[in-house]
Amino acid sequence: MTPGSYGLASSQGPNPASSDWILSQGLRDGAGKLVRENAQVGCPPSNEGKSGASSCLEQMAHQGLGPGSHNWQLYQPGDRFWAFQSIETGIFLALAALLVFLAVRRIRHIA
Structure with a gap:
């Protein structure tokens, strides 16, 4: 800021x-x-x-x-827009990878 x-x-x-x-x-x-x-x-x-x-x-x-x-x-400043977009994309990709890992682990545990 x-x-x-x-x-x-x-x-x-x-x-x-x-x-x-x-x-x-x-x-x-x-x-x-x-x-x-x-x-x-x-x-x-x-x-x-x-x-x-x-x-x-x-x-x-x-x-x-x-x-x-x-x-x-x-x-x-407006020139930080793409930096914020990159950070947000990284956070969402990390969360998606974590959820996929937990889902696969849960499915293997049930099977």
């Missing part, structure tokens, strides 16, 4: 095209405490002639999101 964070007024953020598996997300305050679960916010580039980032951050401050607040995600 990989944690990631990005600022409220940052142009950086998650890339939806990367097919990441998001396990948890939310808003954290400057101390790192989870303020809102399953929420993400971002500031637009401009807001009615004012500096977009500063106006947006002022609005966020009124909602209890002070300096240092950031968006947070816990995710598995």
